[in-house]
Amino acid sequence: MPASVPTEPTLTELARTGFTSLDSSAERVGELARASGVATGLLLDAFAIAADPDDAVIAVLQLHERAPDAVSALLADGQAAARFVRVLGASRGLADFFLRHPDQLDVFAEPVVAIPDPDDVRSDLLAVVDGRGTGGPDQAETAWSALRVQYRRRLAELAIFDLTSVDPVAIVDLVAASLAELAGAALDAALDLARQAVSLPEGERAFGRFPAHEVEATRLAIIGMGKAGASELNYVSDVDVIFVADVADGSDLGADRAIEIATRLAMLTMKAISASSVEPDLWEVDPNLRPEGKDGALVRTLDSHVQYYDRWAKSWEFQALLKARPLAGDRALGARYVEAVAPKVWSSASRENFVESVQRMRERVTAHIPDDEIDIQVKLGPGGLRDIEFTVQLLQLVHGRTDASVHQAGTLPALAALADAGYVGRVEAAEFAHDYRVLRLLEHRLQLERLRRTHLMPRGDAELRVIGRASGLAPNATQLREVWQSTRQRVRGLHERLFYRPLLSAVAALPSSGLSLTSEQAEDRLAAIGFRDPRGALAHIGALTAGVSRRATIQRHLLPVMLGWFAEGADPDYGLLAFRRLSDKLGTTHWYLRLLRDSSEAGHRLTRILAGSRYAGELLERTPESVAWLEDDDDLRPRTLAVLSEETKAVVARHGTAEAAAKVLRTARRREVLRLAFAAILERITVEQLGQALSDVTENLVRGLVDAIRAEGAGEFADDGIEFAVIGMGRFGGAELGFGSDADVMYVFRPGRLEGEAAQQRAQKIVSELIRLGSDAHLPLDLDADLRPEGRNGVLARSLDAYRSYYERWSLTWEAQALLRARGVAGDSALIRDFEALADTVRYPAEIDESAVREVKRIKARVENERLPQGADPTRHLKLGRGSLSDVEWFVQLLQLEHASSVPALRTTSTLAALAEAVEAQLITPDDAALLRAAWVFASRARSALTLWLNKTTDVLPVDRIQLEGVARLLEYPPGSASMLEQDYLQITRRSRAVFERGFYGTVERHEPSI
Structure with a gap:
């Protein structure tokens, strides 16, 4: 065959190029070579750099059918072909865009060697919509489509710059910042369309439209939040915004009228970006971070925002405002908004329950991840982006109260500022900045593939291979998994390494690595994570880590991790104090140091016990060697009475006096x-x-x-x-x-x-x-x-x-x-x-007369009226309160007195066993018994938890939130659940009381029975 006629490639050539569907791809490459006139070898050179050569050749063939001349010209130019194939092989979403608009293929003609200037991008998008928004609905859709097409052309330029970069990890923050600017430009253009659409010439009237001079006098700022505000946007992210309105200087327009107009402008702006149209929507504009969320007004004045943040805002809202910046619209108004909220943001760490609110937010994030997605979540899972973001934000909020240098919206700039100020070691900051960029790059490639919002790593080898090749991180699935898992593992230790290790350097001789926390700053950091006596905690840290002994060396390595675990507990101060006491007793013991060093499970269990129970902490001081049990679940199981009895017999036999044996x-x-x-x-x-x-x-x-x-x-x-x-x-x-x-x-x-x-x-x-x-x-x-x-x-x-x-x-x-x-x-x-x-x-009398039954009921009523401590709330008393232990036990005991003679199974000393037998004997319905059992179990658990928490016996559910929180944590509630525990107890005992009154007194009313 003549050399000038393109031939189909061999299967070996295709495999070497990176194709996986060899037979079908051989046919397609040959077809493309014949149709375009480009030599097969040149085509293979281009497809060899594609993330997915199989998909890329399909997309190129489809485009060739739509625009043969343009595609053939690109393929004939080796550099243009490389750009063209890289983008199509990494993004089916952009391939679909070019199939809809083949006239945009000229974007590949020239290399993109730098990030576009934000002002040029904004001017470009504004020019596209200029004069297009004055018509009816049909023209509005045409204008929306024009904006979206130009946006995606600019997105393709960014993708070319990104995918053809020598080191995509190094530029990921530049790409993210440019994506945020592109989003801001799109919002500016959409807002311009909205202003055109709602403005009417003087004297005209129409529903939803306003006189042009009123529209012009209405100022509207669009505040970027989240990733958009932080200049770290993804290829396809929701763009979080807050709308702020005002009246132009010198205008007599009323504030209410301005809010009405601004609300209409905001709604049309969002529609231009995300409403259904011929050209698909760009992304969702999400205004739900505004005051009162979905239930709040879409647009407020600046004064209204400030009043809300002064009076009603929660701590998480200030954490969200940390990333606020003017994104689109009136920049001066946006700057005034950011200036007004900034002092509130940087003082929020001193707010009551600040730590608890941050913990609850993290719990909510984790709780909403489906179980089968936890290990593939790039953003929210353990070792994911959210771990880094939350830690950096917490550090900023702690130290930003007194140090304006850390007032940065973006994660990477904030991390650099924290390192420059000495709050984070430079080496550690550099390591985690790199890990953050790797995770963001993976997230970018995942979203670029289909131009869809996702944060899930694929599970299949074929999909992982494509992500690895598109990111430049790995040539195959196996190596990408290794990169992904090693990055996650390093990031998992982020909180410990960035947050706690500097605390040690403030009080002990550690390699500084650029750390320079003062004692005051270290105290701020400890206070922020929940220590109520940070100065005392710092003293304990110093005592544990001082010196050059083996114990001090091991504890310097362990404490950063353990401080984090103590901070998770309800009483980290006592936990750290108890740990210091325990270490003073056992610190030179070889097995104790080995246990802490080699068994993270035992160490975590120890911190959980010490930070959650003074009762256990005091006992552990008397029996310190018992900490060894934490390494083995078998040692935590109760010893049977038979085993205990054997030991006791030996003790009594061995000791000659009762005093010694006792x-x-x-x-x-x-x-x-x-x-x-x-x-x-x-x-x-x-x-x-x-x-x-x-x-x-x-x-x-x-x-x-x-x-x-x-x-x-x-x-x-x-x-x-x-x-x-x-x-x-x-x-x-x-x-x-x-x-x-x-x-x-x-x-x-x-x-x-x-x-x-x-x-x-x-x-x-x-x-x-x-x-x-x-x-x-x-x-x-x-x-x-x-x-x-x-x-x-x-x-x-x-x-x-x-x-x-x-x-x-x-x-x-x-x-x-x-x-x-x-x-x-x-x-x-x-x-x-x-x-x-x-x-x-x-x-177990053969029969019990009515007078005896009435006597039981009379005594129970007297107990309720007379034995409760003076001033005790009967709804909160765990033993004698309504629906609690006493009610359940008296109910069961009355059944036993009345029926145990004829129902031998009721002859048991156990309340719950007797209740179960009463159900079998049909003396109580299963549903009622379940309510009584639930109340008895709950009250019993709460009673023991109170003793464990306080190291003293009390029968009253605390009112104090701190004490109630300690009990809640022992009852397996998540952090910040004091009120939930209270509500659950009151609800359970209320239902139990209803069953008790109906079955014991024969009434549902709460009063002493007639005797």
Whole structure:
């Protein structure tokens, strides 16, 4: 075949060029060569640099059909062909634009070697719309199309500059800034069209139009927000704006009239950009960052904006205003707006709840990411752009109060300013500026591909290969994944490296890398993230990192990470203090340093515990070696009663005196309660499991003490002369203890070798020793015997016969009710069996008369009216309040008194177990039982959380927001959820109370029942 006739390329040539669909592409390249007259080799040279050669050749063929001469001319010019194919191979969206408008192909004729001048771009777009907006709807659409076509031509110029750059990473901020200027120019042109459309000659009238002089006297500024305001726009971003109106100087136009005209102008401006038309819309103009968001007026005067920001704005709105700048419209008015809001922006970090508002915003961002998108989100996911932006903005807001040099709208300029001022290390700033540019470049290429707004990395190898080639970051999918993942991993550590490490350099000898935080600046930074005593926190940091010891060296590396974790907690100040104390005790221990260094999970768990629970922090000081449990989930599981009992038997056997054994047993109890505190805080245990485990730990201690006391008092017959037992009552008997719960008990004995008064004295001696030896200043144990016959006036220990005689002659209904949860926990098993059999005759009567039922209801009403502490809010009392623990327990206990004789399954000491059996027996509906159960579980969890948080026992849900927030976090609520916890509790208990009143009193009204 003659050499002058183009031939189809071989499959080998195509593969080497980068084609993947070899057979079909061979046919297309050959067809294009024949149609254009350009040699096959020259075509392959051009397509070899395309991101997607297969798509590019399809697009070029389609364009050749529409404009054969123009395409052939481009392909014949090697440099023009390279520009042409690069753009079509990276952007199907721009290829579609040229298919609609092949007359615009001349944009590829000359190289684009510099970013276009913004003023030239603005003049160009204004010239396109000049005089086009004065007609009707048809002419308006024609004008919109002309604007959009010229915009996309300018966009194609930018894409040529971007895609043909030697180092696209280095110029990504220039491209982003030019995209923002292009958007501003488009808004200016759209606003000019709107002014033309609404202006009427004097004397004419038409709906939605105004006299020309009034339109001219109406000033309208378009404030760029978000990426547009920061001059870091994407190829296809929503453009966030705020509209500000005013009246021109010297005009008598009223403010209301100006707002009316400006609102019409704003609406038409947005339509010109994004309304449906022959030429597709450019992007969405989003005005929802305005005061009151979607519900607020579209346009306000400057004074109205200022009044809103003074009185009503939330902290996140000031964070958003950090990027505000005049983007289009009246520049002088826009500048006045930015000048007016700037002082409010830079003082916002000192606002109450500033940290919480930033945390809530970050939580909302993360919460809205679908689970299957978290790992492919370039913008919002972990290690994505938002991590960098939020951190840089937080640093700006903290230090910008006193340092105007960091008042920058853009992320990269702000990062550079922070480094120049010494708030961020220069090396770190340079690293993260590069990572930011890489992520932005990926985002640009993703959006350029179809000219669609997206932030999701593709999953398929073919799509990743195209993105890698278009960005110049990687030639194939595997290498692009490596770039993407390594960048994410570095960015994940951004908050720690940029925010916390300078704090250490302010107090310790660290390689500065350009860091120069003063103590005052470090305190500002700590205050901004939630430390209430930043000066004290700084002192702790200094103590932990000072010196050249191995401990100080390791802690200097760990603290930046751990400070971030402490800041996530409800009480970072106490968390850091407790960590310092713990490190003072364990800091030289090899395993402790290894644990912190090598197990980030254990370190994170430790900070979560210390910043969330003074109860656990105080116990951990007594048992510091327990921190080792945080490395292994098995160590956080409750020990069974059988395992605990074996240890206790060994302790009692090994120690010759009850005093010595008791000391070891008290230590073991503190250890096991701390284990359960860890498990509760780290959400490794349910409230039911916690109740059982705490009851087991208490039971084990009581058993061990009783055995040690009796062994010490045993005589020549190898016993102490009596049978003796401890009966668990209340929540202890029901195996439903919480942190800080009293252990209700009764004591029973039966004469043996000792009889009469001697037996009584021996029992009394065991009880007094049990109380004394069980006393623990570090973890109090209150053995409360007030539920015994005759209450506080009765003897502490009675013989079994005395109990039998009392219950037969004097027992009251409330005592039968109390016995519903009686369970033997320590002592002689035969005596326990006999006592429980006696209790059964009292608590499970064959029938209960109506007077006894009325007595239960009367006592419950008295409890509600008389036992609540003076001034306590009955809706917030976790134990005695409406719909809380007491209501549920009395409801269940009444069912047991009435039905346990005929329904043996109800014979259980557990409230929840009895409630479940009541459903099975159809004594309560499943829905009502579910409401009662939910209230009991919620109140029980909140009661334990209060003890964990405060390290003291209280039964009232706090009103103070700080205290309520601490409880909320322990109940697994996100930051800033104090009010949500409060609302949930009140709602749950309100529903529970309705069930209780209907089933217990037989009414839904809240009053004492008629007796």
